Amino acid sequence: MDHWSILPDRAFCFSREFAVDSSSAMRSLSNGIELYITRSMMIGNDGSRRKGVKFEMIKAPPAAMISLNFERMLRDLIEVEAVLNNVESLKDGDIVLVDGNLYGRLTHLVEELPLENWRHLPLLIFERLQNLFIKCREKKVMLVGVSKFSRTRVLCSALLNEKGVNITDPLFLDTEIINRFKQGVPGHSTPLLLGEYALERAEEMRIDPESYRKRYFRNIPESQVEWAVKTIRGVSEAPAIAMFHMTPTLGEQPLRVDIPASCLGIDAKIMDVRPYKFVDPSIVEPVVKQLLSGYGGREVYNALLWATDHEVRLGEEAVDTIYRQVIGDELGIQVEYDRSSRRFHG
Numbered sequence: 001m002d003h004w005s006i007l008p009d010r011a012f013c014f015s016r017e018f019a020v021d022s023s024s025a026m027r028s029l030s031n032g033i034e035l036y037i038t039r040s041m042m043i044g045n046d047g048s049r050r051k052g053v054k055f056e057m058i059k060a061p062p063a064a065m066i067s068l069n070f071e072r073m074l075r076d077l078i079e080v081e082a083v084l085n086n087v088e089s090l091k092d093g094d095i096v097l098v099d100g101n102l103y104g105r106l107t108h109l110v111e112e113l114p115l116e117n118w119r120h121l122p123l124l125i126f127e128r129l130q131n132l133f134i135k136c137r138e139k140k141v142m143l144v145g146v147s148k149f150s151r152t153r154v155l156c157s158a159l160l161n162e163k164g165v166n167i168t169d170p171l172f173l174d175t176e177i178i179n180r181f182k183q184g185v186p187g188h189s190t191p192l193l194l195g196e197y198a199l200e201r202a203e204e205m206r207i208d209p210e211s212y213r214k215r216y217f218r219n220i221p222e223s224q225v226e227w228a229v230k231t232i233r234g235v236s237e238a239p240a241i242a243m244f245h246m247t248p249t250l251g252e253q254p255l256r257v258d259i260p261a262s263c264l265g266i267d268a269k270i271m272d273v274r275p276y277k278f279v280d281p282s283i284v285e286p287v288v289k290q291l292l293s294g295y296g297g298r299e300v301y302n303a304l305l306w307a308t309d310h311e312v313r314l315g316e317e318a319v320d321t322i323y324r325q326v327i328g329d330e331l332g333i334q335v336e337y338d339r340s341s342r343r344f345h346g
Helices: 064-084 121-139 154-162 174-182 202-207 209-216 222-237 281-293 303-312 316-331 339-345
Strands: 017-028 033-044 049-059 095-099 142-147 187-189 192-194 241-247 255-260 276-278
Touching: 017 064, 017 303, 017 316, 033 064, 033 303, 033 316, 049 064, 049 316, 064 095, 064 121, 095 303, 121 142, 121 222, 121 255, 142 281, 154 174, 154 192, 154 276, 174 187, 174 241, 187 281, 202 209, 202 222, 209 222, 241 281, 255 281
Parallel strands: 017 095, 095 142
Antiparallel strands: 017 033, 033 049, 142 255, 187 241, 192 241, 192 276, 241 255
C-alpha cells in the first residue's frame, strides 16, 4: 500500500501534555422529564486536574435516537469547553489530546436538532470548536484528536482516486485496507487534509448562509437567526483537518489522529480543500513521536487519555446518590425516577 511511513523513534516533543475526555448519564424521571449529567476532565502530565459538570433537563422526545444524539452532542460540547475554558493557562509548546476525532465534530453542522430549546446545539458546537482552533493557533498549542477506532473510508477513497477511480464511499473501511495490505506492520498513513469531504452543501454555507439556515435551521428562535447565519458562514473560515491512521506496534488496531491544519502551520481552510489532499508526512512527526511515547500497550493506547477516561467515568453511585441529591436540593424537590430507571438504577 502506498502512503505508508515507518514509525520514528519515540520522543517527548512537547513541553506539557494534557488529555481531555467526558462521560454522561441519562435518567428518565417519573414526570416525563429526562435528566442528563455530563462530566468532563482535563488532566495534565504536570499533575493538574480540571473538572467540569453540567446538568440538563428536557421533555422526553418522541424518538430514542433524538435522546442519544442529544447526549452525544452534550459530551462533544463539554469536551471542547473543557479545553476552551482553560486555554489561557496553556503555553507555547503544549499538546492537548482530545478523545475522539475532530473532523466529525465539524460535520455536526448539518441540520437542527429536533428538540425544543436545543435546535441550535450543532451550531453551538461548531462555534465553540472554531473558537478553540483560533485560540490554539494564537497560543501555538498543538490540538490533537485521538480515536481508538474509526469507521472512516476517506483514505480508501483517496487511494482509489489516485488510481483514477472516483468513489466517495468505497466498500472498505480504512482500517480494513491497512490491515489487509500492511498486516499490522507498525507505521502511519500519509496525512490527508480533509476539507469539504463530509460537508454537504458547503458552497451554499459560504455563499448564501441564510438560504442554508432557512433550509436546515428554520425552526430556531428569531433571536438566534443572526447568530446562526454568522456561524454557518464561519464554516469557510474553519481550518481543514489533517487526518492519519497510526499502528503503534505489530498487530495493533490503527488509531485515528486528527489535527487542525492551523496547528501544523498549514494555511488551508475547509473550503480550500475539495474534498481532500495528501500532505507531507514529516509535518506530523512530532505528534507521532509524542503519541508513541504515551503508548502503553493494546489496552492503553495512550497513558494520559487512558487515565482521564477512567477518572471521568460516571459511576452509578455518583449519579444516583451524589448528583441526584445535589439536583434535588437545588430544585427543592425529590428526584423520582420512572419505573424503567428505577429497575436498573434504584
